[in-house]
Amino acid sequence: MTDKAALRLRMRAARLRFAPAEAIRVDPAFLVRLRPGQVIASYRPTGGEADPGPLERAAITAGCVLALPRIVDRATPLRFLAWTPGQPLDIGPFGLEQPPTHAAELVPAIILTPLVAFDRAGGRLGQGMGYYDRCFILHRDSWRVGVAWSVQETPRVPVDPWDVPCHAVATEKEWITP
Numbered sequence: 001m002t003d004k005a006a007l008r009l010r011m012r013a014a015r016l017r018f019a020p021a022e023a024i025r026v027d028p029a030f031l032v033r034l035r036p037g038q039v040i041a042s043y044r045p046t047g048g049e050a051d052p053g054p055l056e057r058a059a060i061t062a063g064c065v066l067a068l069p070r071i072v073d074r075a076t077p078l079r080f081l082a083w084t085p086g087q088p089l090d091i092g093p094f095g096l097e098q099p100p101t102h103a104a105e106l107v108p109a110i111i112l113t114p115l116v117a118f119d120r121a122g123g124r125l126g127q128g129m130g131y132y133d134r135c136f137i138l139h140r141d142s143w144r145v146g147v148a149w150s151v152q153e154t155p156r157v158p159v160d161p162w163d164v165p166c167h168a169v170a171t172e173k174e175w176i177t178p
Contacts (some may be wrong), residue, residue: 003158007125011117014151015048021174024050024147026058027175029168033110033143036063041080041108041142043069044089044097049114050147054176055170056085056112067106070098071131077138078131079105094127108142111135115148122146122165122178123157136164143167150174 002117034040045051056066067080071093081103083089089097113132117125124146126132136144146166150173159165169176 004125004128007154007158008116008128011125011152011154012047013174015116015149018048018149018151020050022172023038023054024052024170024172025168025175026054026170029057029175029177030110030145030170031058031062034059034062034064035109038064038110039067039106039108040064041069041106042110043112043114045114046095046097046177050068050149050152050171052112052114052147052170055107055145055147059110060085065106065109067100067108069096069131069135070101070103071096073131077134080111080135082106094148108139110143110145111139112170113144113146115146115166115169116151117152117154117157118146118148118166118169118176119154119157120176120178121156122167122169123159123163124166124169125157129161133162145170
């Protein structure tokens, strides 16, 4: 088993056992980047993932527009489609809640990214399918914010040449900027 595979198993288990007493922290570093009409890509949490709801609410209050990822299959890059809280969602691959295919495709200024593990240098470990790494390459100018519980921190995430780091990580305890 690779270092990444072992780390994923360990961190998924830690994430599922964790019972947060607090929600994800909304930091002034996030708030100052928000502009009316700006697109913030988020996600619907699954499998114990940290809920980005507090960040979404701050973005909506600032006049931003939300988008969620839509996944078709492994070969197709994920797209971010417009979404307003309360709108119905489809169930996609891996049981992910995602906007319907007819929703408008948007280009995000900020991408809130679910994490399996992270380190203080911005290293991030996702589910292992490469969806977010490929999307970060397509959206080079987007600010990448990992969202995770503090128990998902590790001293060092194993990094491959194709891995794209986060610009910041939001947890229930702190905001980390490498």
